[in-house]
Amino acid sequence: xxxxxxxxxxGGRVLPLLLAYVCYLLLGATIFQLLEKxxxxxxxxxxxxxxxxxxxxxxxxxxxxxxxxxxxxMEAWVKGVNPKGNSTNxxxxxxxxxxxxxxxxxxxxxxGNLAPSTEAGQVFCVFYALLGIPLNVIFLNNLGTGLRxxxxxxxxxxxxxRRSQLLRxxxxxxxxxxxxxxxxxxxxxVFSHVEGWSFGxxxxxxxxxxxTIGFGDYVVGTDPSKHYISVYRSLAAIWxxxxxxxxxxxxxxxxxxxxxxxxxxxxxxxLGVKDxxxxxxxxxxxxxxxxxxx
Amino acid sequence: xxxxxxxxxxxxxxxxxxxxxxxxxxxLGYLLYLVFGAVVFSSVELPxxxxxxxxxxxxxxxxxxxxxxxxxxxxxxxLGRVLEASNYGVSVLSNASGNWNWDFTSALFFASTVLSTxxxxxxxxxSDGGKAFCIIYSVIGIPFTLLFLxxxxxxxxxxxxxxxxxxxxxxxxxxxxxxxxxHAVLLGFVTVSCFFFIPAAVFSVLxxxxxxxxxxxxxxxxxxxxxxxxxxxxxxxxxxxxxxYKIGITCYLLLGLIAMLVVLETFCELHELKKFRKMFYVKKxxxxxxxxxxxxxxxxxxxITDQAAGMKEDQKQNEPFVAAQSSACVDGPVNH
Numbered sequence: 001x002x003x004x005x006x007x008x009x010x011g012g013r014v015l016p017l018l019l020a021y022v023c024y025l026l027l028g029a030t031i032f033q034l035l036e037k038x039x040x041x042x043x044x045x046x047x048x049x050x051x052x053x054x055x056x057x058x059x060x061x062x063x064x065x066x067x068x069x070x071x072x073x074m075e076a077w078v079k080g081v082n083p084k085g086n087s088t089n090x091x092x093x094x095x096x097x098x099x100x101x102x103x104x105x106x107x108x109x110x111x112g113n114l115a116p117s118t119e120a121g122q123v124f125c126v127f128y129a130l131l132g133i134p135l136n137v138i139f140l141n142n143l144g145t146g147l148r149x150x151x152x153x154x155x156x157x158x159x160x161x162r163r164s165q166l167l168r169x170x171x172x173x174x175x176x177x178x179x180x181x182x183x184x185x186x187x188x189x190v191f192s193h194v195e196g197w198s199f200g201x202x203x204x205x206x207x208x209x210x211x212t213i214g215f216g217d218y219v220v221g222t223d224p225s226k227h228y229i230s231v232y233r234s235l236a237a238i239w240x241x242x243x244x245x246x247x248x249x250x251x252x253x254x255x256x257x258x259x260x261x262x263x264x265x266x267x268x269x270x271l272g273v274k275d276x277x278x279x280x281x282x283x284x285x286x287x288x289x290x291x292x293x294x
Numbered sequence: 295x296x297x298x299x300x301x302x303x304x305x306x307x308x309x310x311x312x313x314x315x316x317x318x319x320x321x322l323g324y325l326l327y328l329v330f331g332a333v334v335f336s337s338v339e340l341p342x343x344x345x346x347x348x349x350x351x352x353x354x355x356x357x358x359x360x361x362x363x364x365x366x367x368x369x370x371x372x373l374g375r376v377l378e379a380s381n382y383g384v385s386v387l388s389n390a391s392g393n394w395n396w397d398f399t400s401a402l403f404f405a406s407t408v409l410s411t412x413x414x415x416x417x418x419x420x421s422d423g424g425k426a427f428c429i430i431y432s433v434i435g436i437p438f439t440l441l442f443l444x445x446x447x448x449x450x451x452x453x454x455x456x457x458x459x460x461x462x463x464x465x466x467x468x469x470x471x472x473x474x475x476x477h478a479v480l481l482g483f484v485t486v487s488c489f490f491f492i493p494a495a496v497f498s499v500l501x502x503x504x505x506x507x508x509x510x511x512x513x514x515x516x517x518x519x520x521x522x523x524x525x526x527x528x529x530x531x532x533x534x535x536x537x538x539y540k541i542g543i544t545c546y547l548l549l550g551l552i553a554m555l556v557v558l559e560t561f562c563e564l565h566e567l568k569k570f571r572k573m574f575y576v577k578k579x580x581x582x583x584x585x586x587x588x589x590x591x592x593x594x595x596x597x598i599t600d601q602a603a604g605m606k607e608d609q610k611q612n613e614p615f616v617a618a619q620s621s622a623c624v625d626g627p628v629n630h
Contacts, residue, residue: 014445021442028405028431029398032424037396039421047379054372060363067387069357070376073350074385077377078524081346093339095332102331105520112415112523121338122511128331129518139324142317204425211432213413216523251437 082224096233100221103237106132107244109214113222143245165264176250183210183243191220194232210243399540403528406544409435410551412521416529447555454481455560471564478560485557489517489550500539502530517550 055061081092092114101114105125116122184206192202197218205218221233358366379385394400395417404417408428419425455477462473490513497509504512504525512525528539561567 014449017442017445021438024435024438025402025405025409028408028435029402031427031431032404032419033396033398033401035421035424035427036401036419037394039424040394040396043379043420047375050372050375054368058361058364058368060361065357065360069353070373071387072353073373073376074380074387076346076350077380081343081350082377093336093343095336098336098339099328099332101335102328105331106328108411108518108520110413110515110520110522112521115522115524116335116339117524118338118342119507121335121342122507124334124338126511126514128334129514129520132327132331133518135324135327139320142320200422200425204429207429207432208413211436212411212519213408213432214411214521215413215415215418217415217418251440 096230100233100237102128102132103240104214105129106136107212107240108133108136109209109212109240111214111216111219113216113219140241140245140248143241143248169261169264179246179250183239183246187239187243191236194228195220195223195226206243209240210247212244397537399537400528403540403544405431406547407521408432409439410519410547411436412516412519412547414521414523414526416523416526443552443555446552447559450552450556451559451563454556455563471566474564478557478564481560482557485553489553490514493546493550497527501527513550516547517554519551 051066055063055066097114104111105128108129116125184203188199188202188206191197191205192199195202195218197205201218205220208215208218220236221228354369358364358369396404400417407414408431419428459470459473459477462468462477463470490510494506494509494513497512498504498506501509508525512527515522515525527543528536
């Protein structure tokens with residue numbers, strides 16, 4: 001568990017943490033409501049107006065027939081079938097798209113723009129995820145293991161001179177910045193160029209995907225009116241895996257780096273803490289000495 | 295002699311790079327697993343999708359025939375707008391105008407799905423400010439959630455797993471590994487029935503068009519945080535007590551996530567699984583004096599601290615017997 005050692009620092013006081021978490025949820029809910037409710041009301045009014053205008057233009061249509069039609073279209077849309085254009089669009093369940101879907105299930109991103117609609121598909125999805133998610137966790141954890149073993153030498157730095165400590169911290173910071181650029185800045189630029197999104201939308205997509213939230217409002221490679229090169233989705237899948245592995249690498253590293261920076265700062269102020277009191281990296285407290293004989 | 299030398303060097307090579315071989319097999323296995331999933335999903339879903347497309351084509355043609363004043367292009371334009379709106383959770387249909395997506399309880403539900411990284415997508419932030427806030431909220435909130443879940447799960451695991459296992463091991467004298475396995479299986483059973491079967495039954499009753507399989511599918515997809523979003527409770531037309539329902543679902547998702555993690559932690563602590571996981575890890579070269587004389591997983595700390603606490607109390611009661619008792623207590627777990 002990444003935060004295990006943080007927990008022992010915290011002293012294991014769960015109740016204030018629980019309270020803080022609930023407050024954080026409530027805060028988020030209030031702010032989302034403030035930001036979004038107006039936009040939603042506006043959208044609704046806009047679309048109702050458009051509908052009325054559409055019905056006015058074509059008086060041979062009656063509202064009821066249109067609504068029925070739209071209902072069927074929306075149900076098909078939810079299942080991933082796009083009614084626009086002629087139906088020679090590439091299928092949603094050809095091999096490449098199914099591979100992409102399998103990847104989003106196993107990494108728990110779960111966009112939802114595509115979902116199994118048959119019962120057999122749903123049952124298979126459950127069992128597939130049951131095996132696939134642990135496999136994915138093991139795989140991602142091991143993808144960065146070699147690098148983390150090298151970076152973990154930052155733990156034994158007490159024995160080294162101050163300058164080398166500083167260099168190590170700087171080197172680590174450089175590595176993190178480079179990684180952020182390659183994973184979080186360049187791919188969204190590419191995506192926004194190919195998909196016709198703004199850079200903000202591309203970054204939003206990248207963030208939502210790599211955090212495995214995966215709303216599905218923006219998904220690469222699903223616009224039927226665009227022509228994608230055949231390896232586009234595979235490249236996107238590779239980017240997702242690399243991004244997740246990189247996140248799995250740096251997420252435990254972040255708090256550790258912060259902790260070491262604090263220690264360095266305290267040491268430089270002459271308020272250093274003896275490192276014997278700090279928990280070691282495995283997250284367990286050091287064994288207490290117990291007298292064997294009275 | 296050369297043969298035996300070559301044989302032994304080969305063996306040594308494999309042994310030294312054993313974890314690298316294991317990792318290579320892991321990568322291969324992962325890719326094969328993805329390919330396998332793709333093939334099965336494709337073969338199961340493709341015919342159904344084909345059928346749906348044909349039906350849709352017929353429907354569209356019939357609609358255009360019935361209403362001749364409508365041109366195909368204008369219909370497509372209209373449909374495009376409708377689908378764009380429904381992507382954002384805004385429905386054009388007049389009977390669905392009752393439910394708001396961003397009242398307080400729905401926003402709370404949304405916030406909890408963001409923080410647990412489930413992300414259904416039935417509601418998404420529409421405005422640019424909402425999207426930006428969503429990113430900032432997650433950057434702070436997801437590590438916070440990890441910290442919170444870790445703290446809670448560790449606490450619960452101590453009470454639910456370590457203490458009972460220790461109790462049965464000491465008082466009833468069964469081997470620790472057997473007790474651990476039996477306990478893990480039992481815990482898994484109880485959790486699955488409490489957090490999957492019972493809620494699935496509840497959802498299939500509360501939701502109009504969900505049968506039991508679909509409710510179970512929803513529970514699984516939510517608690518594994520995949521969150522496809524094809525089934526979301528509380529979105530039905532004219533749902534009674536919608537606010538309470540949404541709060542209830544939020545609590546269910548959080549508790550279910552905690553329960554899943556507790557079960558996961560219990561299973562990961564099993565000795566066999568630890569050995570399996572160690573196969574893939576890179577061996578760290580430790581200096582001689584840094585290797586603990588007794589490995590951590592052979593010596594469970596809570597048992598030591600518990601016994602230390604217990605011993606202090608015993609010491610006050612019966613002094614002459616302390617030496618024998620304490621040495622026996624410490625020797626016990628060490629031998630396992």
